[in-house]
Amino acid sequence: MTAPTLPATMTVWRQDRFGSAAEVAARTVPVTAPAAGQVLVRMEAVSINSGDIHLMHGSPRMVRLFFGLRRPRVRGRGMDLAGVVVAVGPGVAALAVGDRVVGAGTETLAEYAVVPASRLTRLPDDVDPADAACLPVAGNTAVTALAGRELRGSRVLVVGAGGGVGTLTVQLAAARGAEVWATCGARAEETLSALGAARTVDYRTVPVGDLPREHFDLVVDIAGLTPLPVLRARLRAGGVVALVGGEGGAVLGPIPRLVRSLFARRRGRRFRPVTATTKSEVTAELVDLLSRGILTPVIQRRVPLSDAATALAHVEEGHTVGKVVVLA
CATH class of the missing domain: 3.40.50.720 (NAD(P)-binding Rossmann-like Domain)
Structure with missing residues (x-):
């Protein structure tokens, strides 16, 4: 498949200091080309996890030793993702432009995200990306x-x-x-x-x-x-x-x-x-269960990317049944 023409800029939700969802705002930044072992994914869906909220708050404070003492080292929020590969970096053979994928990365509350190919698995055409995005973490x-x-x-x-x-x-x-x-x-x-x-x-x-x-x-x-x-x-x-x-x-x-x-x-x-790491082979097994109707992710709320801070605030309140999903 011919690689699509990519825009020069994109929207990403970032924060400059630790705090509540009110600190997270939409920014316009350049679209980054994938490096070796990476792919560029156009987001379709991102689910919000409690881990996103902990990183947003910088809590407990010990996590700041790893994620930034005074301000977030990684300013963008979002980990789970489902989307479409639109560019492939050197050395990537398992994925190609046009592949639908699901997995985990960083700064996924965005229109595009660069993700290591090893953290992704292919997504069947019959699977709703919003459902798939609930699975990785x-x-x-x-x-x-x-x-x-x-x-x-x-x-x-x-x-x-x-x-x-x-x-x-x-x-x-x-x-x-x-x-x-x-x-x-x-x-x-x-x-x-x-x-x-x-x-x-x-x-x-x-x-x-x-x-x-x-x-x-x-x-x-x-x-x-x-x-x-x-x-x-x-x-x-x-x-x-x-x-x-x-x-x-x-x-x-x-x-x-x-x-x-x-x-x-x-x-x-x-x-x-329990210290869970997101493994692409486990995510693939979960996707198979999803496609066979054995798993049914519970999505309490679907929010457009333009309103991602509202999604973060809803999860921050701590009363979500199932998941909140942001649709790009």
Whole structure:
């Protein structure tokens, strides 16, 4: 396919200092040509993750050691993407101009983004790019949280199941034969039941500590607010708590809690911190499940790129059911 003629400039959403969504603004910048091993992607859809909000805030403050002490080192927001390859850098053989792709990069809240080809996978023509864009970060996290367990016939508790990671975790666990219980806000209960949760629990009226003791083979803790002994007490012998999320303090965030979890094992009941990386082969598997109707991303709101700050602000509020997707 002949490479399309590219515009000289594009819109990208960036921030000059850490802060709320009000600090992120549309900028006009030159379109950058891909270097070796990279491709240029024309965005079709970008989903917003909680990680985007943490980077926007520069919180916890320890992350600023890696992402900029006084101001963001990478000023553009966005990680997930689905779009079309419009230019290919030297050494890229796996992708070509015109390929529809999905994956993860940086500064994807833009009309175009330069992305390493290794972080992308082809997207079938019959898959909605908005649905696909929900998969890379949240989907890889869900897969990692469930890894290493035989789920058929087991009972899984997902704590804080209403967001992007939670809604995918519930579906993946149910598809693999688990009986899934999900704690969430009341507004997400109907959605999670439709996605395969055998039982949903409104965390505002029934805290995790009121759920049956020694009842679950796996607890996936996304909310990160329940004391570790309370989570451990819900496990059967040999069970595992997968620690996905956690807010913690302003400086160190969830790190103290993760350190405590290393010493909180009792009678074979243990904790496993989840550090998810976005792998193109895992994303490809998730896309296959999506195309076969086994996964259905929950999209609460679709927002045009011209209003991307509103999408960030909505996720920043912390009450999103599923995902918010920005359409370019």
